[in-house]
Amino acid sequence: MRIGLIGLGRIGAFHADTLIRHDEVDELVVTDAMPGMAEAAASRLGATPVADAEALLASRLDGVVIASSTPTHLGLLRAAVAAGIPTFCEKPVAEDPYAVAGLVGEIERSGVPVQIGFPRRFDPAFVAAKAASDAGELGWLTTVRSTTMDPAPPPAAYVASSGGIFRDCAIHDFDAVRWVTGREVVEVYAVGGNRGDALFADANDVDTASTLLTFDDGTLGVVSDTRYNGQGYDVRLELHGSEGSISAGLDDGLPFRSADPTLAFPAGPAHTFFMDRFATAFQIELSTFLAVAAGRQASPCTITDGLEASWIAEAATLSLHEHRPVRLDDVRG
Ligand SMILES: NC(=O)c1ccc[n+]([C@@H]2O[C@H](COP(=O)([O-])OP(=O)(O)OC[C@H]3O[C@@H](n4cnc5c(N)ncnc54)[C@H](O)[C@@H]3O)[C@@H](O)[C@H]2O)c1
Known part of the structure; x- marks a missing residue:
């Protein structure tokens, strides 16, 4: 070809x-x-x-x-x-x-x-988590958590043209939670923080954000993102169900330290960025x-999947700036 x-x-x-x-x-x-x-x-x-x-x-x-x-x-x-x-x-x-x-x-x-x-749709752990949920192994889902913690900010020029943390970074989480549940998000509430470099505020962006999602079947979602996770690249998807729970990303490369001194998990080395964590998926x-x-x-x-994730990012951006929950139907117009 x-x-x-x-x-x-x-x-x-x-x-x-x-x-x-x-x-x-x-x-x-x-x-x-x-x-x-x-x-x-x-x-x-x-x-x-x-x-x-x-x-x-x-x-x-x-x-x-x-x-x-x-x-x-x-x-x-x-x-x-x-x-x-x-x-x-x-x-x-x-x-x-x-x-x-x-x-x-x-x-x-x-x-x-x-x-x-x-790419998360092709990561073997994400695929296995979805398969377990689709097979009914988890019962009905109460909560879906998706996390993207970048180790360090991208260059200022990238941030300025990225569209902001929801459209650039959290969009991976928004797509992952739609894909894994097979459900649509109906409402979001987003907050953001800016305790790092002024480059984010200069671009009308935030360096850290959390988004609460409500799906059309009542499942709740929690999406957490930051540009400052010094310990490494932390991406996880957690599905909590009435009968079972499963995580993608709970591996030895998880950049987390257990406070329990008797535990050797995760053994490391930590994932450093998307290139190493998602090489196989890419x-x-x-x-x-x-x-x-x-x-x-x-x-x-498809393009429709891309669009749906973008609607969620749009609603989250609006929610952040207006300090209120935003219905997806309201942004779709
Ligand atoms: N799927 C993922 O996990 C993932 C990861 C990183 C980036 N991305 C996306 O990929 C895109 C690029 O990100 P990046 O981190 O590689 O950015 P980058 O700034 O490192 O690279 C972008 C490149 O595009 C070039 N470019 C710009 N306009 C062009 C044009 N009209 N014709 C040809 N080249 C042009 C630039 O010169 C630059 O070399 C972004 O949209 C980003 O959101 C996706």
């Missing part, structure tokens, strides 16, 4: 390594807006550099991966779909869910497969996309 990759930053470079090594990829065509970056990646990997996204999309591709900065996603996704190219687009689809909503019909009418990048995610692009399976994470 001839696959294109737009954006070679933190996640794009990781995807480039996965794609170039994949059995099904014969040629990887790459581009980045930063001068020299595509050429450097191309010579390191043996990929083909092109000048820009427009040239890349015109180069007879079997599929394209959009891993550029968030504000570029919507325009590139629209252009890729218009060119009839099966597309993988990193989360979030856009900062503005109203703009994404306008694109959903266009994508559905085109019949071009689109997969949105939510690889399975892109393998799955190649199968989607080749027409062997339907997209496991």
Whole structure:
């Protein structure tokens, strides 16, 4: 297959390594807006550099991966779909869910497969937790907890264009809790804190946030996020049910210390960031996309899934700024 990759930053470079090594990829065509970056990646990997996204999309591709900065996603996704190219687009689809909503019909009418990048759906522990819940092993769910604690903040320029902690970071939690429960969120209440660098306040963002969610069947969700978790990268999903509980992320790499001196768990070393914690999930995610692009399976994470997670992020952002619970129906309009 001839696959294109737009954006070679933190996640794009990781995807480039996965794609170039994949059995099904014969040629990887790459581009980045930063001068020299595509050429450097191309010579390191043996990929083909092109000048820009427009040239890349015109180069007879079997599929394209959009891993550029968030504000570029919507325009590139629209252009890729218009060119009839099966597309993988990193989360979030856009900062503005109203703009994404306008694109959903266009994508559905085109019949071009689109997969949105939510890697937790491919992590073996997350998959096992969902399977246990789906099989009824936990009874009915009382509480779903999802946690994303980044070890250190991203660069100020990234924060400024990220759309804020809910659209950039908590969106993984919002997608995970929707996916694992198979239910929709009807109301959120979010709070935020800013005890770290002023770069977050400067971007009208917060460095730490907690969100309470109510699902349409009465299950409660608790989502917790921070940019400052010095001990490491802590991502967990906890499902608590009437008959059982299960956790994804409760492994030896959990960056937590037990206060009980008789316990040696977790034994470490701690996960340092998403690259090491989710390396396998990212690889399975892109393998799955190649199968989607080749027409062997339907997209496991559609534009509608991306949009629904974005509505929750929108409601959480509004809730934070207005200090009140927000119904999803009210933001959907
Ligand atoms: N799924 C995940 O777990 C995950 C993890 C990290 C980032 N992301 C998402 O991936 C995207 C990129 O994040 P990142 O951390 O790699 O950011 P980054 O800033 O490190 O890299 C973005 C790259 O895109 C390039 N770029 C910007 N506009 C472009 C354009 N029009 N054409 C070509 N290249 C362009 C930039 O020059 C830069 O090299 C973001 O939307 C982010 O939310 C997803």
